[in-house]
Amino acid sequence: MSYRPAARLFTTLRPIFRQPLLRRRVQTAANPAEPQTSKIVQYLNGPVGPKTVHFWAPVMKWSIVLAGAADFARPASQLSLTQNGALALTGAIWTRWCFVIxxxxxxxxxxxxxxxxxxxxxxxxxxxxxxxxxxxxEEAKAEGKEIGQGLKEAGEAAKKEAEKVIKS
Incomplete structure (x- = not known):
């Protein structure tokens, strides 16, 4: 036996490569006689692996999350309350649903x-x-009332001064 890893790998996998391409069998967990598969292969062929919509739908949904996160740079005056409320509510509802299904x-x-x-x-x-x-x-209204009161007092003072000038 050779100590070179590539040679050992090739000799180990030689029977697989000698099979015709279309006759290779995919191992499943349904048949207990077949050997156990690795965790990676189980994930790839599993119910939420990359060969299913259960994997690709969340991958595409990340674009919505990233678009919402990109809006952190926008001023709050330009954001829609109803749209972001709908995103928050949808996220909360579907997060709970993901644990039920x-x-x-x-x-x-x-x-x-x-x-x-x-x-x-x-x-x-x-x-x-x-x-x-x-x-x-509200602060502007209060400030406007103060200014208005000051103008009213200044107008009354000016009126009194004008009357004094007229009398003298």
Missing amino acids: KPQNMFLAAVNFFLFVVGATQVSRILMWQNSVKNAG
């Missing part, structure tokens, strides 16, 4: 959880901005 898809649960986090963060930013605008409006 069979097969349980942790990858889908993770993407939905992050969708909830991004949506909830944006909603909180929008609500804080709306609250600050409301408070600024």
Whole structure:
């Protein structure tokens, strides 16, 4: 036996390569007589592996999460409360649903959880901005009333001075 790893690998896999390509069998866990497969092969051929929609749907859904995260750079005045609220609510509902359905898809649960986090963060930013605008409006009204009161007092003082000038 050779000590070179490539030669050992080739001699080990030689029977597989001698089989015709279309006659190779895929090992499944249904037949207990067949040898155990590695964890990687089990994942690849499993119910949520990359050969199924249960893998590719969450991969595509990450684009929604990344788009929502990209909106962190936008000012809160340009964000939609209803859209981000819908994202947060959708993320929360589907995160819970991912633990109920069979097969349980942790990858889908993770993407939905992050969708909830991004949506909830944006909603909180929008609500804080709306609250600050409301408070600024109330402060401006109070300041306007103070200025108006000062103008009224200045007008009355000017009127008294004008009357004094007229009388003298």
